[in-house]
Amino acid sequence: MNYELALDAEAFLARHWQREHLFIPAGFAGFEPPADANELAGLAMEDGVDARIVYAHGDHWHQERGPFTAQQFERDGAWSLLVQSVDHYWDEAAQLRRALPWLPEWRLDDVMMSYASDGGSAGPHYDNYDVFIIQGEGQRRWEIGQFCDASTALMEHSELRLLADFQCRAVYKLNPGDVLYIPPGCAHSGVSIGDSTSFSIGFRAPRMSDLLARWVDHRLEALDDDWLLRDPGREPAVRTGEITDRDLERARFQLKAALESDDPRWLGEVVTSGALSDAVTPRSLPRKGMLQKSPGAPLAWHHGDALLVFAAGETHRCPVELGELVQTLCADEPILLEEALQLHDQAGDLLTWLIGTGSVEYHEH
Numbered sequence: 001m002n003y004e005l006a007l008d009a010e011a012f013l014a015r016h017w018q019r020e021h022l023f024i025p026a027g028f029a030g031f032e033p034p035a036d037a038n039e040l041a042g043l044a045m046e047d048g049v050d051a052r053i054v055y056a057h058g059d060h061w062h063q064e065r066g067p068f069t070a071q072q073f074e075r076d077g078a079w080s081l082l083v084q085s086v087d088h089y090w091d092e093a094a095q096l097r098r099a100l101p102w103l104p105e106w107r108l109d110d111v112m113m114s115y116a117s118d119g120g121s122a123g124p125h126y127d128n129y130d131v132f133i134i135q136g137e138g139q140r141r142w143e144i145g146q147f148c149d150a151s152t153a154l155m156e157h158s159e160l161r162l163l164a165d166f167q168c169r170a171v172y173k174l175n176p177g178d179v180l181y182i183p184p185g186c187a188h189s190g191v192s193i194g195d196s197t198s199f200s201i202g203f204r205a206p207r208m209s210d211l212l213a214r215w216v217d218h219r220l221e222a223l224d225d226d227w228l229l230r231d232p233g234r235e236p237a238v239r240t241g242e243i244t245d246r247d248l249e250r251a252r253f254q255l256k257a258a259l260e261s262d263d264p265r266w267l268g269e270v271v272t273s274g275a276l277s278d279a280v281t282p283r284s285l286p287r288k289g290m291l292q293k294s295p296g297a298p299l300a301w302h303h304g305d306a307l308l309v310f311a312a313g314e315t316h317r318c319p320v321e322l323g324e325l326v327q328t329l330c331a332d333e334p335i336l337l338e339e340a341l342q343l344h345d346q347a348g349d350l351l352t353w354l355i356g357t358g359s360v361e362y363h364e365h
Contacts, residue, residue: 001032001095005132005179009102018130018183021144023172027179028099033136034092037081037115037197043090044068044083054122054160055079061123063159078119080192086199087111088295096201098332100132105330106271106300106310109204116140116192124166124189126152130203131182135174138196142180144170145187163187174198206270215266219259229254264302265315272298272359273313285348285355287341290363292334297359301326309350312357318350325350329360337362 005027016022035043044051044066051066055077064072066083073081087094087110096111109129113136114122126148133142146167153164166187172180173193182188184205190198231250293299300310307323309316321344328335341347354360 001034001092003028003031003096003099005099009100012181013102016181016183021170021183021186021188022181024179024181026177028134028177031134031136031177033176033197033199034090034096035086035113035197036137037195039090040081040083040086040113040115040197041068041070041073043086044081045070049089050084051081053079053081055120056123061155061157061160061162063157078117078121078192080114080116080120080122082112082114082122084112085110085296086113093199094295094332096134096199099201101331103203104300105332106268106298107203107205109202110296112200112202113197114200115197116190116195118192118194120192121190123160123162124187125160125162126185126187127182127202128184129205130184132201133174133180133182133190134199134201135176135178136197136199137176139193140174140190140196140198141193142172142174142188142190143168144172144182145189147185148187149185204271206267210270211266214270215259215261218263218266219261222261222263223258227258264304264308265310268300268302268308268310269313269315272300272310274298285337285341285352286362287338289337290334291329291337291340291351291355291360292363293329293332294359294361299326299330299354299359301330309354311354311359314357316350316353318346319344322347322350329354 005024006029007024007027012022043049045068047067049066051068053064053066053068053072055062055075087097093111093113097105097108124143124145143166145163146169148163155162155164166189172178174180229251231247234250235246297311301323302308302310303320303323307318307320307326309318309326325335325340325343325347337351340351351360355362
C-alpha cells in the first residue's frame with residue numbers, strides 16, 4: 001500500500017510547518033489502515049514493545065505500561081491504548097513513513113498507533129515535536145489549544161505531563177483518512193466517538209544542547225593546543241586584575257573564529273544517533289541477496305568533496321559515486337546486493353559498515 005498525503009507541500013511548509021496547526025480533510029482519500037485494534041492489542045502483549053494504557057477516573061489520570069495480557073483489555077469505561085514505533089513491526093505501517101517525501105527522512109521519528117474506546121483519550125497535552133495524526137477506523141473529536149512551553153502548568157502526574165489549564169481554540173471531528181497536523185508546543189486533546197483507531201507520524205528535532213556539544217567536540221579535536229588568546233595593540237590596564245569589556249569582546253571574537261567550521265559531522269551524527277538493535281559487523285559480505293534500511297533506523301548523508309554517510313551517530317566517508325546507493329537506502333527501498341557492489345569498488349566497505357551499525361539489514365534473495 002502506497003500512501004501519499006494530498007497536500008501542497010510548498011504552501012504547507014511556508015505557512016504551517018512549526019507555526020500553526022492544519023486540518024486536512026480526506027488527506028488520505030480511501031485510507032486503508034495498516035492494522036486494526038486486534039492487531040494492535042496483540043503487538044502490545046509482546047515484550048520490548050513500548051505500549052501503554054491511559055484512562056481517567058474523575059479528575060485523576062492513570063497510565064499503565066505494557067506488555068499487557070488479554071485480560072487487561074477487558075475493562076469498562078473510557079480508555080486508550082497507545083503503541084510507539086509500530087512501523088518497526090509492520091511493513092504496512094512503515095509505508096506511512098514515505099507519505100511525506102518532501103520532509104527529510106532524518107527528521108522522522110516513528111509511527112504511533114492508538115486505539116480508544118468510546119470517550120477514550122490520552123488527555124490534554126502538548127508535544128515538543130511535529131505530528132501528523134491520521135484517523136483510522138471510527139471518529140475522534142480533536143480540540144486544539146494554546147501554545148505551551150516549559151513554564152506551562154501541568155497536572156500532578158509523574159509521567160503523563162497533562163496540562164493543568166487547557167484552553168480550547170478550535171474543534172475538529174476526524175473521519176477515516178482525515179489528517180490533523182500539530183506543530184511543536186501546540187496543546188491538543190482527542191476524544192474517541194465510539195471505538196476508533198488513529199496513526200501518528202512524529203518528527204524528531206535534536207536538542208540544541210546536543211548539537212552544541214557535538215559541534216564543540218569536533219572543533220576541540222581540530223584545534224591546535226598552541227592556538228592561544230591574543231591581544232595585540234591592547235590598551236593599558238587601569239585597575240589591576242580587571243577583565244574589561246574590551247577583553248571580553250576580544251575573547252568572544254576569537255572564540256567565534258575558533259568555532260567556525262564547514263564540517264557537517266556535528267549535525268549528521270546527532271540526528272542519526274539513537275539505540276538500534278544489536279548488530280554484528282559481517283566478516284565478509286555475500287555476493288548475492290537484498291539490502292534495505294532497518295525499520296526506524298535514522299540514516300542521512302551530505303554531499304561535499306566526498307560523500308559523508310551518517311548512521312548510529314557515526315560517520316563514514318566514501319566516494320560521491322555511491323550517492324545514488326545511499327539515497328535508495330534512505331528512501332527505504334530495497335536494493336540487490338549484487339547490483340550495489342558493481343557501483344564502486346568501495347561499495348562493499350560502505351555496506352559492511354552500515355550493516356554493522358544496524359542501520360541496514362541483509363536478506364537472502
